[in-house]
Amino acid sequence: AQSVTQLDSHVSVSEGTPVLLRCNYSSSYSPSLFWYVQHPNKGLQLLLKYTSAATLVKGINGFEAEFKKSETSFHLTKPSAHMSDAAEYFCVVSGGGNKLVFGAGTILRVKS
Amino acid sequence: AAGVIQSPRHLIKEKRETATLKCYPIPRHDTVYWYQQGPGQDPQFLISFYEKMQSDKGSIPDRFSAQQFSDYHSELNMSSLELGDSALYFCASSLKADQETQYFGPGTRLLVL
DSSP states (O other), X not given: OOEEXXXXXXXXXXXXXXXEXXXXXXXXXXXXXXXXXXXXXXXXXXXXXXXXXXSEEEOGGGOEEEEEGGGTEEEEEESSOOGGGOEEEEEEEEOSTTOEEEOOOEEEEEEO | OXXXXXXXXXXXXXXXXXXXXXEEOOTTOOEXXXXXXXXXXXXXXXXXXXTTEEEEEOXXXXXXXXXXXXXXOEEEEEOSOOGGGOEEEEEEEEOGGGTTSXXXXXXXXXXXX
16 A cells, blocks of 8 residues: 655744655655645646656645655655745555545644 | 636535535546645545546545536535544536546635534
């Protein structure tokens, strides 16, 4: 079965500093991986997706993620955090069939 | 661009009542998915439909049922509501040709008292 583990439940950074949200995956085949963001009281927005075309994936709002098969990781990064990035971030793997399997989420706090 | 529409956005019910949640997918999307996100939890897959047929089933209670209509909108029917059903219910839609890329609606927040 496919699963993802988000290594940090909370991450706190200062505005203007880099962001790193860590995700490891487990999959019996080459997975499709996603990052979604959920702002307070809002829906889930797709940030980016990996589907084996390129290991470095660029998403919206300056985020990117790198697929590393040797480390079974798909970490999300951004060079410079903005206050508006404060939200909960979910690492997601395609779970076979057509369902998505979500990680437990990482809450990103951005300090001014 | 048009997004997934869910109604109602908020719903308050009492135990043992019934509730119906509606989802209108992005135009031309033919596949609909339902997820449940409990307080402080990650979203859990409930059920999905393609062309009015159930295509996959997750951890959906027997008290819940869903269907997709000819215009591709979907309804999640919940009966004999329990306190534990209080959650945020997301609908997502996609194209059959790209089922992994799912676009989520804003969710319906259900509170069972």
